[in-house]
Amino acid sequence: MTFYGYKRPDGRVGIRNYVLILPASVCASDTTRIVAQQVNGAVTFNNQNGCSQVAPDQQLTMDVMAGYAANPNVYATVVVSLGCENCQMDLVVDAIKARTNKPIRQVIIQEAGGTIKAVDMAVRYAKELVAEASMLQKQEFPMSELILGTECGGSDPTSGLAANPVIGQLSDLLVADGGTSILSETTEFIGAEHILAKRAATPEVHDQILGIVHRYEKALALVGEEVRNGNPSPGNKAGGITTLEEKSLGCIHKGGHAPVNAVYDYAKQITAKSGLVVMDTPGNDPSSVAAMVAGGAQVVVFSSGRGTPTGNPIVPVIKITGNKLTFAKMEDNIDLDASPVIYGTKTVEELGGELYQMVQEVACGKQTKAETLGFTEMAIARVCNYV
Amino acid sequence: MRNAMIIDGSDNVVIAIEPIAKGSDVEYVVDGKAARFTALEDITIYHKAARRDIPAGSPVVKYGQHIGVAACDIKAGEHVHVHNVTSHRENLDN
Numbered sequence: 001m002t003f004y005g006y007k008r009p010d011g012r013v014g015i016r017n018y019v020l021i022l023p024a025s026v027c028a029s030d031t032t033r034i035v036a037q038q039v040n041g042a043v044t045f046n047n048q049n050g051c052s053q054v055a056p057d058q059q060l061t062m063d064v065m066a067g068y069a070a071n072p073n074v075y076a077t078v079v080v081s082l083g084c085e086n087c088q089m090d091l092v093v094d095a096i097k098a099r100t101n102k103p104i105r106q107v108i109i110q111e112a113g114g115t116i117k118a119v120d121m122a123v124r125y126a127k128e129l130v131a132e133a134s135m136l137q138k139q140e141f142p143m144s145e146l147i148l149g150t151e152c153g154g155s156d157p158t159s160g161l162a163a164n165p166v167i168g169q170l171s172d173l174l175v176a177d178g179g180t181s182i183l184s185e186t187t188e189f190i191g192a193e194h195i196l197a198k199r200a201a202t203p204e205v206h207d208q209i210l211g212i213v214h215r216y217e218k219a220l221a222l223v224g225e226e227v228r229n230g231n232p233s234p235g236n237k238a239g240g241i242t243t244l245e246e247k248s249l250g251c252i253h254k255g256g257h258a259p260v261n262a263v264y265d266y267a268k269q270i271t272a273k274s275g276l277v278v279m280d281t282p283g284n285d286p287s288s289v290a291a292m293v294a295g296g297a298q299v300v301v302f303s304s305g306r307g308t309p310t311g312n313p314i315v316p317v318i319k320i321t322g323n324k325l326t327f328a329k330m331e332d333n334i335d336l337d338a339s340p341v342i343y344g345t346k347t348v349e350e351l352g353g354e355l356y357q358m359v360q361e362v363a364c365g366k367q368t369k370a371e372t373l374g375f376t377e378m379a380i381a382r383v384c385n386y387v
Numbered sequence: 388m389r390n391a392m393i394i395d396g397s398d399n400v401v402i403a404i405e406p407i408a409k410g411s412d413v414e415y416v417v418d419g420k421a422a423r424f425t426a427l428e429d430i431t432i433y434h435k436a437a438r439r440d441i442p443a444g445s446p447v448v449k450y451g452q453h454i455g456v457a458a459c460d461i462k463a464g465e466h467v468h469v470h471n472v473t474s475h476r477e478n479l480d481n
Contacts, residue, residue, distance in 0.1 A: 156433055157402055157433045157434070157435075158433055160450070161392070161394070161402065190476075191452075191453075191454070191476075191477070191479070192452070193479055194479035194480070195452070210480055228474050237468075237469055239433060240402075240431065240433045240434035240435065240468070242435065242447075242454065242455060242467070242468050242469055242472045243454050243455040243472060243473075243474040244474055245452070245453065245454045245455060245474060245475075246449060246450075246454035246455070249449070249450040249452050249454065250450075305433075323433065325432070342392065342404050343404065
């Protein structure tokens with residue numbers, strides 16, 4: 001199977017062709033919103049961070065910013081900073097250049113002379129870059145160029161019974177074709193980490209899987225908290241999930257059956273053609289998806305028992321549910337109904353094949369429901385409070 | 388009519404795949420054979436019911452794994468959820 005995508009100068013292949021207006025901090029986020037609204041083909045997001053952060057916390061923000069700019073769905077980036085924030089323009093630009101050689105433009109609001117002049121400058125840069133991007137012709141590529149992010153949110157017991165096993169089948173198909181699949185959400189490995197660790201390709205990866213789970217639990221313990229105080233959520237419980245362990249045992253089905261070849265920290269750049277890998281992300285959906293997108297995922301598949309509209313600014317998010325009632329209620333938001341697996345009218349293998357076909361179509365340009373409805377929310381994980 | 392499913396033969400709970408009323412049969416297939424028990428309570432669709440008695444303190448098993456511990460004696464046919472199961476962190480490193 002092949003798809004038509006955009007070749008980038010760094011060798012990677014995108015399935016969308018956006019110009020990213022990147023806010024270096026919260027203080028530039030309204031400005032980037034105004035710029036992106038003015039230029040068709042430009043996208044942005046609300047960066048709540050970028051300043052008043054300690055080093056490891058700021059690093060998460062930097063990795064998401066650099067990873068978004070480097071994501072192959074982005075043609076070029078206009079970085080907009082206020083000027084005085086901790087995530088200084090030169091730091092952001094250097095972080096982007098460490099990951100990619102794609103075009104970058106810079107606008108510093110305090111140097112440009114205020115909002116109106118900064119917006120003027122950034123809109124002109126964006127307009128020029130969008131025009132360049134529109135000249136690019138798509139080329140044919142093998143599915144092995146794809147990095148797939150997998151996510152589950154608003155889970156219920158049907159996620160573990162149907163939607164996640166179907167995503168697991170998709171993951172196995174992509175891995176068999178030489179591509180890359182990311183299993184995320186460390187908090188939702190808790191209680192199932194032994195099963196996942198047994199699938200590690202090397203003893204080192206085995207220890208890393210257990211290591212990220214223990215690190216997460218310890219980080220919460222440092223502030224006197226326990227992951228079970230917020231997980232499962234009220235919606236998970238209303239749906240029938242009783243404990244975190246039960247949720248986790250359903251969650252890890254998204255990883256299919258392939259060996260786990262590597263473990264990546266939050267938002268770090270993933271090497272293509274790596275098979276199945278794990279990324280250390282929170283169970284919180286928009287910040288977990290953001291990390292995989294920063295890692296280079298061009299497409300995300302997202303299971304939801306309760307139903308969610310979640311999208312992403314630069315990556316198409318395909319929604320799937322195993323709950324027939326949720327699909328009937330939220331068909332406007334959900335791309336694929338996996339409930340036939342539960343009722344015996346289709347197998348996991350059949351639906352996994354259909355989902356793989358859908359991923360190929362979306363890679364070629366078909367809009368997901370989240371894209372059509374314009375959902376772009378995202379969040380960036382935090383280590384600790386602002387300083 | 389099949390109205391429940393089991394994931395692993397060692398599980399002591401099944402999942403309702405239709406709403407199940409108190410007093411009606413819970414029907415599922417395990418290892419290729421039909422099995423049933425009576426629902427002692429209403430079971431909401433996609434929630435769990437005990438297919439065997441689960442004594443207080445013993446594991447609740449789904450996916451062939453422990454998902455928690457019975458907080459009280461649970462009778463076969465009862466709804467199994469947050470009111471009668473507690474989460475239990477096991478050492479799973481080996």
